Amino acid sequence: MSATTARPRMKSPISAAAPARTAPSTRVSGRTFNIVALIVLIVFAIVWLIPSLFALKTSLTDNGTAALGASAILGDWNPTLASYASYFQAGDIWNWYIASAITSVFTAVLTVFFASMAAFALSRLRFRFSNVVLLLIVLGIMIPSQVLIVPIFQELNAMNLLNTYWSVIFPQVPAxxxxxxxxxxxxxxxRELEEAARIDGAGLWKIYWSVVLPLSRPVLAAVTILTFVGxxxxxxxxxxxxxxxxLMTIPVGLATVQGSFGQRYADIQAGAILAALPLIILYLIFQRQIVEGVTGSGLKG
Known part of the structure; x- marks a missing residue:
């Protein structure tokens, strides 16, 4: 009778459940990419900020000094608000702000309402020649808005809408x-969300208003703000x-005032900053919604 000797089992030094380790080269390449991307973003930010800061510096400079050129503007360290004061004293800038706000808000609201309904029909409804309709709508992007100025003017004149806010609002609603x-x-x-709503008895309007629009808040905000800015x-x-x-809006009012300024660069830059200031504030408040809406990342999870 031969005795059998049990061989001891060799344990593997690496457990099967051990997580896979990330290669050092991958981590290094990812860190390098982040550093390069950061440097590129900083360069682009500086390139964008330099003209803006120079415009701000020019607006705080006396008109006589600003007329001497960039070196005189950069070398002057006596800031003045005279250019800004001239707008509030001589111009109707508050009326221009109100007119721009009224036309921009109404146009943005109407554009979002009608454009979203048209897009819902093209996206969810099945009808003949739907692709042709979408193609014709997209081809409208190729038509310059300047070409339509004369026909729009004639139509507004025929409807007695010239010199009203509606003459600015209506032509810009079809976006x-x-x-x-x-x-x-x-x-x-x-589409499962739409089908579930149909099972609950919802019609097209209910699906559009209670299902689709609540899920589209990022793009709603983005289109609203972009239309407002435009x-x-x-x-x-x-x-x-x-x-x-x-009834003049900010761009028209500033154009009429600046036409009488001649070479008064400080006043011109002050007007440009006053026109852009509300838009900058608006973007800083809603920048997250703009980015999410444009990139289409509103649906998560």
Whole structure:
């Protein structure tokens, strides 16, 4: 009878449940990419800030010094608010602010309402020639707005809407790019949510208002703000349809005032900063919604 000797089991030095380690080269490459990206962003930020800071410095400089050139502007360290005071004393800037706010808010609200409904129909409804309709809408992006100024003026004149806020609001409500952005966002919303709402007895309007729009808050905010900014900065349309000084928007009012300034660079830069200041504040408040809406990252999880 032979005795059998049990061989001892050799334990593996590495457990099967041990997590995989990240290669050092991967971590180094990721850190390098972050550093390079940070440097590039800093460079772009500096390139963007230098003209803005120079404009601010010019607006705080005397007109006589500003006329001497950039070296005189940078070498002057006696800031003055005379250029800003001239707008509040001689111009109707508060009326221009109110007119710009009214036209921008109403246009943004109407644009979001009608563009979202059109995009919902193109995204969720099935009808003949839907692709043709979408193609025709997208082709509208290729038409320059300057080409439509004369027909728009004639239509507004026929309806007796010239020199009213509606003459600035109505022509800017049909925004092709807003329809396109909304449709792209609506296409990413799961259809299971719509089907569940239909099972509960919801109709198209209920699905649009209670299901789709609440999920589209980021893109709603983005389109609203982008439309607001576009209308606020629009010079050509208000210049053609408004002649009443009390109804002029900020760009038109500043253009009329700056036309009498001549080479008064400080006053011109002060006017530009006054026009851009509300938009800067608006963007700083809603920058997160703008980024989420444009990138389409509103649906998470």
């Amino acid at each position: 092709v790019i807003a329809v396109f952005i909304f449709k792209q966002f609506f296409d990413g919303i799961p 209308v606020w900065n629009n010079l050509l349309l208000p210049l053609f349809v408004l002649s009443n000084p009390n």
